Amino acid sequence: MEERRFHVAVVGATGAVGQQMVQTLENRNFPVGKLTLLSSERSAGKKMRFRGEEIEVQVATPESFAGVDIALFSAGGAVSKALAPEAVKRGAIVIDNTSAFRMDENVPLVVPEVNEQDLTWHNGIIANPNCSTIQMVVALEPIRQAFGLKRVIVSTYQAVSGAGAQAIEELKTQSKAVLNGESVTSEILPVKSDRKHYQIAFNAIPQIDKFQENGFTFEEMKMINETKKIMHMPELQVAATCVRIPVVSGHSESVYIEIEKDGVSADDIKAVLKEAPGVVLQDQPSEQVYPMPVDCVGKYDVFVGRIRKDLDNDRAFHLWIVADNLLKGAASNSVQIAESLLKLGLVK
Amino acid sequence: MEERRFHVAVVGATGAVGQQMVQTLENRNFPVGKLTLLSSERSAGKKMRFRGEEIEVQVATPESFAGVDIALFSAGGAVSKALAPEAVKRGAIVIDNTSAFRMDENVPLVVPEVNEQDLTWHNGIIANPNCSTIQMVVALEPIRQAFGLKRVIVSTYQAVSGAGAQAIEELKTQSKAVLNGESVTSEILPVKSDRKHYQIAFNAIPQIDKFQENGFTFEEMKMINETKKIMHMPELQVAATCVRIPVVSGHSESVYIEIEKDGVSADDIKAVLKEAPGVVLQDQPSEQVYPMPVDCVGKYDVFVGRIRKDLDNDRAFHLWIVADNLLKGAASNSVQIAESLLKLGLVK
Incomplete structure (x- = not known):
């Protein structure tokens, strides 16, 4: 029997x-x-x-989705809001990487290692969580x-690629300017559409996305709300401080957690993470x-390391969680969702 | 009446x-x-x-301290251990920026805004706390x-200058190499005397000093123990995760605190910090x-900002604390200690 093959669309393919996403497929x-x-x-x-062939990028319109089985969206919230329903209308399943539908109660928000079963109740649109949320919930x-x-307090160290290709370019251009003793111009970070822009080269900016x-x-707020939704834990206490640092790709997170059970050791946590799907334990302090x-x-x-028990609270632990924000934080999680849809027989 | 002037020595002057320190004096x-x-x-x-004059740097020996009133040490723990007692023997008051004596119960560990009065019981040596500790306790x-x-949980974003001039050079050299697509060599960070060295350019390293x-x-552990000592709070719960990021100077800290009092608002915290010595409040989210x-x-x-109440705990707040690690974190805190000694009439 010949394996079925699918018509896939990538919206925002050049970002x-x-x-x-194309590379991960x-x-x-x-x-x-x-x-x-x-x-656009x-x-x-x-x-x-x-796969060795050249494909020309086309303008996304409602008609682009005729015959498409799975559409991966990553072209900004406005494009998703306008075109995702059009894709669904034409029979496609949308896997949306923007924040447009994530907190919609009719839309599952999925990290396959965590809540793959939420795919079964989708209504055409499946949301891919925020990059910094995904890597945290996997761990x-x-x-x-x-x-x-019971509780999570996270401080992030986020790469500029999360803000797109222009932000990567800005970090590189600014870094060169600083190293050459030249003046720096800032137009993209922290938030392109916000009023003020600051230098990211050799700096840390405690603002990612706009203030609420x-x-x-x-x-x-995405980290706080999405974590609760994905883990089905509305009562989970989550706090986040999100910071942009001069790294091209790879988000890092310093995470403090409180668990429910008494008498758990750091080694117990490590043993669990060693067997966990999608997790690589990298934790040998004596070997750096x-x-x-x-x-x-x-x-x-x-990748998870620096796992240690809090010195004051027997139920508290500290972890350091790192992942490629463009892959597990976006593209590969979206493709994994598509793989899970196939596995669960959810693509008509 | 002519103002008394003092013979000051700086040990590790070229670091x-x-x-x-010289500039701050x-x-x-x-x-x-x-x-x-x-x-050396x-x-x-x-x-x-x-002050417009050229001074030649001399080799530090026990005899160097004859006639010195105040000696500022910042040449590594081994030098302090060897020479600070020699300086004291010769009548100098030592203000030591290394970790050599910080946890010695006969040595006051001082941040003037916090515990200036601890200077009164010094026995010749006064310890200047760790850079990341100083800026946190001031706030x-x-x-x-x-x-x-009641409780402090901090994640740091520390600049390379905390690891010395060689680390600054390494960050710059590596950054240039990465931008030019060349390979990178690492010899200094995270810890020069440790076995493995890693790239800091466009990276984050969750190791500062050696593992315990x-x-x-x-x-x-310095942040944990020194904070308790400076604040006279052995019972304070403190946890820290220290991370090096590609910033030349300026340590940042994401700090979660729990206070004792009920019903305090973020505005109450801001009002207190606005009047606090050594603190500049920079906190207007709507203006970025x-x-x-x-x-x-x-x-x-x-500098303190991003002050906000935790969403789950009425007594918990989040803060973002930034300072020049070479100045308030080291040189200027040391000179401030010297100023406090004069003010309190403690220099013979």
Whole structure:
């Protein structure tokens, strides 16, 4: 019997995440029968390689989705809001990497290692969580299963690629200028559409996405709300401080957790993470082994180290969690969702 | 009446911190009568400017301290252990920037804004705390005074200058190599004397100083133990995760605190910090105003922003604390200690 192959569309194909989506479909050998690459008018006409063939990028319109089985969206919330329902109307399943539908109660928010079963109740659109949320829940879910989970306090060290290709370019241009003793111009970070822009080269900016009324940024609220939704734990206490640092790719997180169970050791946590799906344990302090962003680039896993028990609270632990924000934080999680849909027989 | 002037020595004068000490003595107009600059044999003979004059750096020996009133040490723990007692024997008061004597119960560990009165019981040596500790306690002490303090969880974003001039050079050299697509060599960071060295350019390294048996690094244990000692709170719960990021100067800290008092608002915390000595409040989310390391360089203050109440715990708050690690974290805190000694009439 011949394996079924699928018509896949990538919306926002020329962006930092879109490029990784195309690459991930190829690298993970996803059963693509036809690949349609879509973008705004600005990028249409560009050519991208997929399995040795050149594919021309087309302008995304409602009609682009005729015959498409699975559409991966990563072109910004406005594009998703306008075109995802059009894709669904034409029979496609949408896997959306923007924040447009994530907190919609009719839309499952999925990290396959954590809540693959939520795919069964989808209504055409499946949301891919925020990058910094994904890598955290992949590490926290196995701990929750084994020992319960009560509280999470996270401080992030986020790479500029999370803000797109222009932000990567800005970091590089600014870094060169600083090293040459030249003045620096800032136009993209921390948030392109916000009013003020600051230097990211050799700096740390404690703002990712816009500020909300409560003093938290939208990125911080995404981590808080999405974690509760993905883990089915509305009662989980989550706090986040999100910071951009001058790293190209690879988000790092300093995570404090409180578990439910007494008498658990750091070794117990390590033993659980060693067997956890999608997790690579990198934790040998005596050998200076711990995860770092430059080492995670190009990999699909979530790397965890620096696991140690809090000195004051027997139920509290500290972890350091690192992953490629363009892959596990975006492109590869989206493709994994597509793989799970196939596995569960959910693609008509 | 003529103002008394003092014979000051700087040990480790050519290092990243030593240079700032000399500059700070000049900038803060400390009443220096004579300045003796000391170093290892390697750097002896170099000339440094102070108030328009050139002073030759001499090899530090026990005899160097004859006639010295105040000796500022920043040449590593081994040098302090060997020479600080010699300086004291010769009548000098030592202000030591290394970790050699910090936890010695006969040595006060002082941040003038917090525990200036501890200077009164010194026995010749006064310890200057770890850089990341100083800036944190300057912000926490006024909060403790107003509302009590029960718990602190901090994740740091530390600049390479904390590891000395060679680390600054390494960051710059590596950054250039990465931008030019060349390979990178690592010899200094995370810890020069440790076995493995890693790239810091466009990376984050979750190790500062060496690992201890309990899985925490020595830097993390410094923050934990020194905070308790400076604040006279052995019962304070403190946890730290210390991370090096590719910033030249300026340490940042994401700090979670739990206070004792009920019903305190973020505005109450801001009001207290606005009046606190050594603190500059930079906290207007609607205007994208928050502290950043590039903005704090060259300044003596501690900058605090992103102050917000935890969403789950009425007594918990989040803060973002930034300061120049070479100044408030080292050189200017040392000079401030010297100023406090004069003010309190403690220099014979």
